[in-house]
Amino acid sequence: MGNCKSSSRARLGKAHVVPDSEWRMQDFGKTHVPDLEWRINDFSSLLETGAKSAKSDAFHCSGYNWYLQVSPMHKETGSETPYVALCLKTSQPSMVPGHTVHVVFELSIYNHTKGMYCGCKDTYNFHFKNTYSKEQCLIPLQELLKSSAFLVDDSCVFGVEILKIDVSSPEKKAVVVQKKDTTVQNLFVQKKGFVKGTYTWNMNNFLELDSDHFVRSPTFEVGGHKWYVCIYPRGDKYSTDCLSLYLYLDASDELRLESKKVVVMTLSILDQKNGKHLTATSGLLVFTGGRGWGWADFLGLKNLKDPAGGYVVGSSCVVKADLTIVGSSNDG
Known part of the structure; x- marks a missing residue:
């Protein structure tokens, strides 16, 4: 038998900004360089699948594997308004039991009109049994679908930047976030022929x-x-x-x-x-x-x-x- 344990695998979790019609998201400016740039092509086809979420492939930062999750029809408790919600996930195999990883990060969507990312800054404590951040950077779905700044040729570009990592552990491990070239990924959803x-x-x-x-x-x-x-x-x-x-x-x-x-x-x-x-x-x-x-x-x-x-x-x-x-x- 092959060795399942040697292969990578992942398990399948709110301080946040709830945008109004102006979205109330911070402009990160043209100097903002995300660690992950994730383009979801055929966004309407993603909605048609009815999937609750889509998860990027892994990107690497400071010794950890990370994923960006997009929930295209997220609903807040007590509300029927659908939002596109972003969430940061870490890989459980890269986490050490007994360690808490405090992360400061930004989740964003690219504004093609302004030529910059905008979104939300958040902090979260990841650990061995808690690998998902809370839903964040809530974008009203219907407004996104009408937007010519964020939705271009039925495609959206989302971003993640890891700003700071602190590890609470018996070893008091220090982590330095080293900037490197942006990881660029593309997701293509078929329109038919699944x-x-x-x-x-x-x-x-x-x-x-x-x-x-x-x-x-x-x-x-x-x-x-x-x-x-x-x-x-x-x-x-x-x-x-x-x-x-x-x-x-x-x-x-x-x-x-x-x-x-x-x-x-x-x-x-x-x-x-x-x-x-x-x-x-x-x-x-x-x-x-x-x-x-x-x-x-x-x-x-x-x-x-x-x-x-x-x-x-x-x-x-x-x-x-x-x-x-x-x-x-x-x-x-």
Whole structure:
């Protein structure tokens, strides 16, 4: 079996400014140079997918992996007004248990008319179990769709700049944010012709598995690429008394010469008695060879082992993966 633990993977979290019709976002000026510049092409197609979020590929800053998440139809509690909300995420494998990473950052959208970014400045404490910042930089969706300054040729450009990082740890680690060239990424959402695939993994020896380690499914093909499911029957190091479940693009499928795949996935553990299957669905995620996405706390071990439930019957457990390739991503 391949080594799931050596591959990168991520888990699938408010001080903020709520813009009025003028958006009330700070102009960062033409000297603002983001660490990540993320262009979402075919923004209307992103909305048509109905996905709750889209996540960039990783960008690197000061020894950590970071992601920008855009939620295109976010709604505040008690409000029906949809916003485009930005959120900063860090990679859990790059976090050290017992460390708190205090980050000062700016989330922004590019104003083509002014030739500069504008957005919101925020701070957040990231740690091993808390890898998402709060939704920030709320942009009214309907106003964005009518804007000729922020939406050009059905494309938006978003940015992230990491301004300061302080680490609280027993070692009192000091981190210096070193400026480097901006990471440029492009997300393309197909207007039609999505490629869909389903794989069902029947494990008839589930109770005999080496529960302290991962178990990898046979590879299966969707869209001309090889995929596999990875399960940790007792959870991986990121879980809390839960089974962990991930989907991977096989490491042999490096996609070095073409765009990375943008996927919406649903992972399920089937209830073989009552038909009450447990499912979790992602937003838009960028997959490349060896990259896995999923949920560390997918199903509590108590519920997994409950005789009244149907997740494990005898020694049988059935996992299902549904994935839809909705687009591609590349580095600019």
